[in-house]
Amino acid sequence: MVVTPYRDVGTGHRDPGWRAARMPVPTSLRAFLAVLILSLLLVGCQQVPTATPAIEPSPTRTSPTVTSAPATATQAPTPAPKLTEEPAQANWREIVIIHTNDEHGSLLPGESKDFIEGGAAYSAASWLRKGYDPNAPQGNVLLLSGGDNWTGQAISTWFRGESTIEVMNAMGYKASATGNHEFDAGQEVLRERIKQARFPYLAANLYRQGTEELVDYVKPYLIVVVNGVKVGIIGLALKETPDVTAAKHLEGLAFGDYEPALRRWVPVVRAQGAEIILVEAHICPQALALLAEKVKDLGITLFEGGHCHQAAVTSAGGALVAAASNYWRDYVLTRLIYDPAAGKVVKSEHELVDVLLPQAASPAPEPTVQSIIAKWDERTQTVLGEVIGYTATGLGRESAALHNLLIDSWLWAYPQADVAMSNLGGFRQDLASGQIAVRDIVSVLPFENELYELEVKGKDILYALKASGEPLVLGGIRREGEGKVILLKDGSPLKPEATYRLLVTDYLYGNPSYPFKLQDQQPYETSISWRQPVIDWVRAQKSNQDNPLEKRLDAQSR
Numbered sequence: 001m002v003v004t005p006y007r008d009v010g011t012g013h014r015d016p017g018w019r020a021a022r023m024p025v026p027t028s029l030r031a032f033l034a035v036l037i038l039s040l041l042l043v044g045c046q047q048v049p050t051a052t053p054a055i056e057p058s059p060t061r062t063s064p065t066v067t068s069a070p071a072t073a074t075q076a077p078t079p080a081p082k083l084t085e086e087p088a089q090a091n092w093r094e095i096v097i098i099h100t101n102d103e104h105g106s107l108l109p110g111e112s113k114d115f116i117e118g119g120a121a122y123s124a125a126s127w128l129r130k131g132y133d134p135n136a137p138q139g140n141v142l143l144l145s146g147g148d149n150w151t152g153q154a155i156s157t158w159f160r161g162e163s164t165i166e167v168m169n170a171m172g173y174k175a176s177a178t179g180n181h182e183f184d185a186g187q188e189v190l191r192e193r194i195k196q197a198r199f200p201y202l203a204a205n206l207y208r209q210g211t212e213e214l215v216d217y218v219k220p221y222l223i224v225v226v227n228g229v230k231v232g233i234i235g236l237a238l239k240e241t242p243d244v245t246a247a248k249h250l251e252g253l254a255f256g257d258y259e260p261a262l263r264r265w266v267p268v269v270r271a272q273g274a275e276i277i278l279v280e281a282h283i284c285p286q287a288l289a290l291l292a293e294k295v296k297d298l299g300i301t302l303f304e305g306g307h308c309h310q311a312a313v314t315s316a317g318g319a320l321v322a323a324a325s326n327y328w329r330d331y332v333l334t335r336l337i338y339d340p341a342a343g344k345v346v347k348s349e350h351e352l353v354d355v356l357l358p359q360a361a362s363p364a365p366e367p368t369v370q371s372i373i374a375k376w377d378e379r380t381q382t383v384l385g386e387v388i389g390y391t392a393t394g395l396g397r398e399s400a401a402l403h404n405l406l407i408d409s410w411l412w413a414y415p416q417a418d419v420a421m422s423n424l425g426g427f428r429q430d431l432a433s434g435q436i437a438v439r440d441i442v443s444v445l446p447f448e449n450e451l452y453e454l455e456v457k458g459k460d461i462l463y464a465l466k467a468s469g470e471p472l473v474l475g476g477i478r479r480e481g482e483g484k485v486i487l488l489k490d491g492s493p494l495k496p497e498a499t500y501r502l503l504v505t506d507y508l509y510g511n512p513s514y515p516f517k518l519q520d521q522q523p524y525e526t527s528i529s530w531r532q533p534v535i536d537w538v539r540a541q542k543s544n545q546d547n548p549l550e551k552r553l554d555a556q557s558r
């Protein structure tokens, strides 16, 4: 398996770009939409009770009935994939698992002239067109997420995930792994979201700090009865969550190792009668494959991951291992054939299905989900629709013009500070050309960060520049010349022994990859959202079509 080393890392994201980080998947595989692993898997060989006692509450199936989008001749051709032959024996049970991950609140699809890509309602329509309905009563379809459900589009971020959960409820999700972004608005908000969700958040390795006690608002596992078969789903949270999430949101939490958590909970789940065991993990596919090898003796059938935004469909340690990319742009469709008499999975296969639909085919979104999205979109338009400026060309997320706009606006709004620094990873989208609405700024900067003011020496600033793993966006200073001399705005060199006031986000401050916390242990918490100065500055420029924002931007990299 080849995995490009790119990680989605929290508020400090080095986020894989649109499409950029997909794992290479052979064309033949894509064309056939499948990696077929038809070998008999020796998983699930353990004898399981043949009687089916009523055990764990099966997930509520009270979600609204989802009407299949009518298949018309003009719809995108999505022929049902040829998977295996039908179950060879009448008592064999088929279980279909649909897995998405890193949805990041992408309720709305990406649209270009030629294609519609991703989005919740188009994803739902895609699997319904194939005949897989997660909401069908007594159905055989299990819809699961690998986590990072929200933080992304303004329609999700502004409402702190509430819209996303309403949509996921309607889509028929039965469980989600607990992604690092689930903590983006703090644990109280996460609790609210979990209460709102008709499905549990799973994390068997999320402990109260200093104990082996699990956190009360997530569950280690869920057992559901699907097509008469008891399926145990064990969840795992990303061990590195503290490296990529603002520390203030993780108070009292400890993220433990994966293997001990599985060794602790697999026997429990099996003792509860689970006949098939799956792992839903907010873990990149490469690490997940290593984990699958390590625990191959546990008889886990399927590992599904996320976090890296890398689609992968593979196998390891006798189990299927997979992840989708992100934003509902694709999903992993897994089909298991279970033989109750033998007490084992006799066939298993999975494939990655793209949600990339030609505009020419006028693809239809799933109407129930679409109506919920439309409601939230309207609320978003109202709240965030205020037009605050105009850009003629648009600003790329990696452009110096956009970086300088952000950082200079901080110093404009907070002139007491001398210097400002931000990481690149917080910039999540381009600013599209045309009118700029508040929502566009939220979409570019979706994280809930606030500004901290630090008192540091010039040498601390120089050290931070050297020590950080990625180039920092700079305000109030610039690098110049081959020797990368650091100059202040007025052209004078930064003095190593002088004291400066430095603005950084609370995320950067709390992140152990940066030295700021050591440099000033008593920062001033300004309570200013990091995006508010951007909104205020853009609004103050009164830009319009005749007088676009570009005229006021510094596009020089620093």
Ligand SMILES: [Zn+2]
Binding pocket: 008, 010, 148, 179, 180, 181, 238, 282, 306, 307, 308
């Ligand atoms: Zn993640």
